[in-house]
Amino acid sequence: MEDEQSFSDICGGRLALQRRFYSPSCLEFCLSCPRITLRSLTAVTCTVWLAAYGLFTLCENTMILSAAIFITLLGLLGYLHFVKIDHETLLIIDSLGIQMTSSYASGKESTTFIEMGQVNDVVINEAIYMQKVIYYLCILLKDPVEPHGISQVVPLFQSAKPRLDCLIEVYRSCQDILAHQKATSTSPEGGDKIISASNRRSHSGMGAYWHRQEDKR
C-alpha cells in the first residue's frame, strides 16, 4: 500500500514523501526533491549568453558564441547527470539491510546497501549547516572491534534535506522495523538439522517417485 504526503525542506521548497508498505518487514520511502525550474534555467542561460555576447563585441570572434552554446549544453547535461538529484529512496528490509538510492535527473542511479548486521541504530542528529542548525537522519554503523561502539555515521537524504516533521515519520517506521528485527534476532535459532531418523513410508527403500509431467518442454 502506498501513501503520499507533502513536506518542505530546510529552504522552504516542497518535497513529496511517498511511503510504500510492502510487508511488515519491508518498507520503502521515496523523497522527491524540487524540480529544476524554468526560471532558473532561463536565468543561467541568459547570463551565459549575455556574457558571451559581451565578449564577442570586444573580440569580434564568432568562436566565442559557439563556445558559449557548447558550454551551456554540456553544462546542462553534466548538471543533470552528476548534480541534480530527482528523488532519494530508502528501502528497509527487516533481516537483510538498508538500501539508499539516489536517482539523478538523467536517470542515473547510485545505490548503497548496508547489511543489517552492521547497523547499530537509526537516529536523528543535529548539525550546523552554513548559518543554520538542521536535523538530519543518519544510520550508525557498528564498530567491528568494539561491540557497542560506533564506527561510522551515514547521513540519509542529503540532497533533499527535509525538515523535522518528515524525518520523524521516517524515523518512527525505521525504529519499528529495527525493534522488530532486534526482537526476532535475539531468540535462539531453531535451524538444527533433524537428527532422528524419519519414519519411512511403508514402501520403503528403492521406490522411486515419479511425477508425470504435465507438459514436455
Added chain:
Amino acid sequence: MGLVSRGAAEAGRGAASAVDRPGPPDAVPNPTPTPPAEGADPGSSRSPGMVLKAFFPTCCASADSGLLVGRWVPEQSSAVVLAVVHFPFIPIQVKELLAQVQQASQVGVTVLGTWCHRRQEPEESLGHFLEGLGAIFSHRPWFQLCRERGSKSWSCKATHWQGPASPAASGEDQVMLIFYDQRKVLLSQLHPPTALPDRQAGDTTASAGGLAAVFDTVARSEALFQSDRFDEGPVRLSHWQSEGMEASILVELAKWAAGPVCLFLACLLSLISAASACRVFKLWPLSFIWSKLSTCEQLRHRLEQLTLIFSTRKAESPAQLMRKANMLVSVLLDVALGLMLLSWLHRKDLIGQLADALIPVADRVAEELQHLLQWLMGAPAGLKMNRALDQVLGRFFLYHIHLWISYIHLMSPFIERILWHVGLSACLGLTVALSILSDIIALLTFHIYCFYVYGARLYCLKIHGLSSLWRLFRGKKWNVLRQRVDSCSYDLDQLFIGTLLFTILVFLLPTTALYYLVFTLLRLLVVAVQGLIHLLVDLINSLPLYSLGLRLCRPYRLAAGVKFRVLEHETGRPLRLLMQVSIACILPCSSKGLREPG
C-alpha cells in the same frame, strides 16, 4: 530413467498450493500414512513472526518441478538454493550425489524442500506426496515453493515439523524470496577469500556474516555447477552451467607452462636484485649518484614490480590479483611504447640528428647565459648595482660558463655513441627512456644548478648576517640556549663595528638579491621541465589499465556490493526481491603512485 513407480500419493497432477489451504496457517494437514514420528527436538524455540529468506537462482525460475537443493544458514535464517533436482529420481542416488558434492566442495548441501511449477489447479494427492517427500529428506524448515506457470504469482511456505505430542503446533514462517543470478554472483567474487587448506571439512564459514555467507556458499559450490544438464546421470539437475573444462589446447599449454616460466623469471630477477644490492654499490660516491639519478630509481621500481608479478606465490585476494594484473599491463604497455619510440627514432635516424644538434644547443644556452650576466653586470632593469661586487660575481660566473663549454666540447665525440645506447635502453620501457632524458637534462644544466647554489648560499649568508646585525643594532642578541631573543649590552666598539658591517651588507643586498632571483628562476624552469617528465613517467607507472579494461568489458568483476529491487508485490503473496550486483568505480590502484623525492 524412470523406474517403476510405487507409492500411494503420486500420479496426481498439479500441486497443493499453500494459498489453497484453508484455515489458520499453522494447521498442517497430516500426510496419508501416520505422521512422521520425528524425535522431539527440544532445542527448537522459534520466535513467532520470524521471516525466513530463500535465495533462489533466477535460472531455476522456469525449471520443472522437483526438489530444492542447497544450503541452510541458520545464523541468517536463510536458505540458499543452488539447484533443482527434477522428477523422477531415486532418493538414495540424490543423497549420494549430495554427499559427493559435500565432500568435494565442503559446503553442507542438503535437500531443502520442494519446488512446484504447475499450470493447473492443485490436487490434494500431490500435496500429500510432497509432504511425504518431506519425511524422506528430513530438513527443518522444509520449504515448499510453488509457482503458477505463465504468471507472476509465487507462493512459498516453510514448515517446521513438531513432535507427535503437538501435531497442530508446527508452524509456518513467512518466507521472503530473493532472486539472484548465479553466474554474476560467482563471477563477481564478493565472497571472502578462500579458507586455509588446513581447516576441517564441514562448514567453516562461521565468521562470514550476512550476505558474505551466501556468496561464499555459491562460490564454493562450483563442483555442483559443473555437471551438465545433458549428462545421462542418475539425477537430473537444473542450475547455471559453468563453462566446464577449457577446450583450447593453447590456453591449457599456457597455463601449464606458466608455472616453470614464472619460476625461472623469479630466479633471474632475484639474481639481478642480489647483484644490485651488493656492497660495491653502497660506497659513498656511488650510492650518492644512484640516489640522485632518476633512472636508477625507475629501474629499481620496475624490478620490484616484476618481482611481485612473477613471484611464485598465488595472489591471496582479488585486490592483490588486480594489482598484479595492473602492474603487468603497465609493464607491457611501457615496453610496447618504448619499442615504438625506438623504431621511430631509428627510422628517421633521429639519433644522429640529435647528437649533431646537441652541441650547438648547448653553445647557444651558454651564450644566452653570458648575455644575461653581461646584462646583470650593467644596470639591469634600471637598478643601480654595486659595481665592485657586481663585477666580481659576474666574472666568477662567466668563468664557470667558460669551463662548462670546454667540458661539453671535450665530450662531443662521444655524444653520438652515448645517445645511441640511451636510445637502446628504450627497449626496457618508455619510462626508462624518459627518466634518462630527465637525467640528461639535469646533467646538461648542471651549471645552472651550480649558479643557483652559489647565489643561494651567498644570499643566505647575507640574510643571516643582516638579521644578526639588526639585532645588535637594536641591542638584542639571540640566545642559543633558550632559543629566543634576549637583550644584551654591547661595548661601544662592538656596536660601532656591528653598525658598520650592517650598513655594508644592507647596501650590497640588492646586488646579491638580484643574482639570487635570476638564478632561482632559471633553476625553477629546469625543475619544471624535469617535473613534467616525471609526471608522465608516474602516469605510465600507475595508470590502472587492467581495471579500466575490466570496467569496459567485464564490469561484474569490479563488483563492490549488491542492491535490491522489490518486484511486483500482491498482498497475500510472499515478498519478492531481486538481488543485483552493483558495480564500483575503478578500484584504487595501490601500486606506487608518485615517486618519493629522490
